Amino acid sequence: MTPAISVTGLTRRYPDHVALDDMHLSIGNQTITGLLGRNGAGKTTLLRILAGQEFPSSGSVQVLGAPPAENQDVLCRLVLVREDQVFPDLQGYPDFKVSQALRAASIFYPRWDADLASSLLKDFGLRAGKAIRRLSRGQRSALGITIGLAARAEVTLFDEPYAGLDAVARQIFYDRLLAEYADFPRTVLLSTHLIDEAAGLFENVVVIDRGRVVLDTAADGLRGTVTAVSGPVLAVNSFTQGRPVWERRGLGSQASVVIVGQIPPEDRDRARSLGLDLTPLSLQQLVVRASAGPAGTGSPTMRTSA
Amino acid sequence: MNTMIKVARYHLLTPVMLLGLPWACLAAVFAWNVVRGGDHFRSGLVVLFGMFFVTGLQRVGRWLPFGLALGATRRSFYAGTALLGVSMSLVSGLVMAGLQAIERATGGWGLSITFFRVPYVLNGPWYATWLTSFVGLSALFVYGMWYGIVNRRWGTLGLIAFIAVQVLVAFAVKIAYSQADVGPLRLRPAGQYPATLSALGLTGVIAALTVVCLVGGHATIRRVTV
Numbered sequence: 293m294t295p296a297i298s299v300t301g302l303t304r305r306y307p308d309h310v311a312l313d314d315m316h317l318s319i320g321n322q323t324i325t326g327l328l329g330r331n332g333a334g335k336t337t338l339l340r341i342l343a344g345q346e347f348p349s350s351g352s353v354q355v356l357g358a359p360p361a362e363n364q365d366v367l368c369r370l371v372l373v374r375e376d377q378v379f380p381d382l383q384g385y386p387d388f389k390v391s392q393a394l395r396a397a398s399i400f401y402p403r404w405d406a407d408l409a410s411s412l413l414k415d416f417g418l419r420a421g422k423a424i425r426r427l428s429r430g431q432r433s434a435l436g437i438t439i440g441l442a443a444r445a446e447v448t449l450f451d452e453p454y455a456g457l458d459a460v461a462r463q464i465f466y467d468r469l470l471a472e473y474a475d476f477p478r479t480v481l482l483s484t485h486l487i488d489e490a491a492g493l494f495e496n497v498v499v500i501d502r503g504r505v506v507l508d509t510a511a512d513g514l515r516g517t518v519t520a521v522s523g524p525v526l527a528v529n530s531f532t533q534g535r536p537v538w539e540r541r542g543l544g545s546q547a548s549v550v551i552v553g554q555i556p557p558e559d560r561d562r563a564r565s566l567g568l569d570l571t572p573l574s575l576q577q578l579v580v581r582a583s584a585g586p587a588g589t590g591s592p593t594m595r596t597s598a
Numbered sequence: 599m600n601t602m603i604k605v606a607r608y609h610l611l612t613p614v615m616l617l618g619l620p621w622a623c624l625a626a627v628f629a630w631n632v633v634r635g636g637d638h639f640r641s642g643l644v645v646l647f648g649m650f651f652v653t654g655l656q657r658v659g660r661w662l663p664f665g666l667a668l669g670a671t672r673r674s675f676y677a678g679t680a681l682l683g684v685s686m687s688l689v690s691g692l693v694m695a696g697l698q699a700i701e702r703a704t705g706g707w708g709l710s711i712t713f714f715r716v717p718y719v720l721n722g723p724w725y726a727t728w729l730t731s732f733v734g735l736s737a738l739f740v741y742g743m744w745y746g747i748v749n750r751r752w753g754t755l756g757l758i759a760f761i762a763v764q765v766l767v768a769f770a771v772k773i774a775y776s777q778a779d780v781g782p783l784r785l786r787p788a789g790q791y792p793a794t795l796s797a798l799g800l801t802g803v804i805a806a807l808t809v810v811c812l813v814g815g816h817a818t819i820r821r822v823t824v
Contacts, residue, residue: 364671
């Protein structure tokens, strides 16, 4: 089956830095994937290239089986919601209003759902008649989310969609996204810094760092597979011997080692008898480690099949 | 074609600003002229042409990012916006021809005003006025679009370079014709019209420049990023 998004050897160079560096990535149809990474990791550049708003320096990009750049057949089935979206909100009269932004989206997206858009505006407490340049940051995010969901595009890209939204509004977004996804399955790629909060949404997780994919795995497979083992150095070393180690830290007689792989019940009993703490890493902790990597050695790369 | 129409509809979401503002500005200048009671601003029509330039510029500068976010391609956005500008020019040219006819019939609105009649350029039969103003307004709209695209692609420095190149080209053309001292576009001292070029001939030259702007704008927008 053709993946919804396929990226091969993608590189984007700017005069002063490399945003994407020989990236390889494949995202299946009708999945919700978290795109995670630090600021400047290359998330926005990747999303812009997928949406045909930016051009790669080299490499190939396929969305819905074809290159997206200047491809009307692909672009009309794709929506990108950006945190920094520029609207036609000129100073002066008349202001570009929320209702006009929604009407614009309804012109371009054949599967646009006006009722859903109205319902989302109501949920977010956003007035249709309000001028966009008078919206707060959170309200602009709410508008972007409304367009992204109501477009019902086959490929929906969210780039930090809820900047400035309060916790209640973010929960509305999560709930509505899942409800929409259940009713009208689509490929969703969501970049966010609120990793643990959104972790429950993701079927797959892609972590990028310095323009490269450092983690690309199914979220279910990830949960409980990376564990921090802490305790006395000798006991930690004994327990972790022969296991794939991702990170090792020591402080005096204590050590903390991050190991990859499921730990069977008998091994957990053994760890307990050795006086060791076994702490499963949260998704956020995983991303932090995957992005930071051991000092001076670059990021580790871990791939598992989705 | 379908997406071009969608782009045009997208622009028409603000009809007052798109269609009304240029004419409102012209009406204001005309009213000022009437209040002053005569021919105090015979170049008032420049305002309408200027507004078409500004509108073309804004329609790319401010409307392109959201247009691309909604799935339009650069090509379809450009073609749809240009189509809209040309259509607006077509209708506006017709309105100008009508207003010129009224101005003639009423002896300059009863005040001997020659606001909609511009010697040599817009002073012929209604169809010539329609054609010349249609081509002129289209040219300014498309020229403004090109400025907007250059600004979006290369920023202020690019815009300055763009203007500098045009100034150099204009000087080169002037020097070339001065040297040759022949041909239908031979330049004359300031204040004189090129006697060997009729108003319709001038319209043809502007139409050719419009095509140059269209091609140039299209070539420039192809690699614009947002």
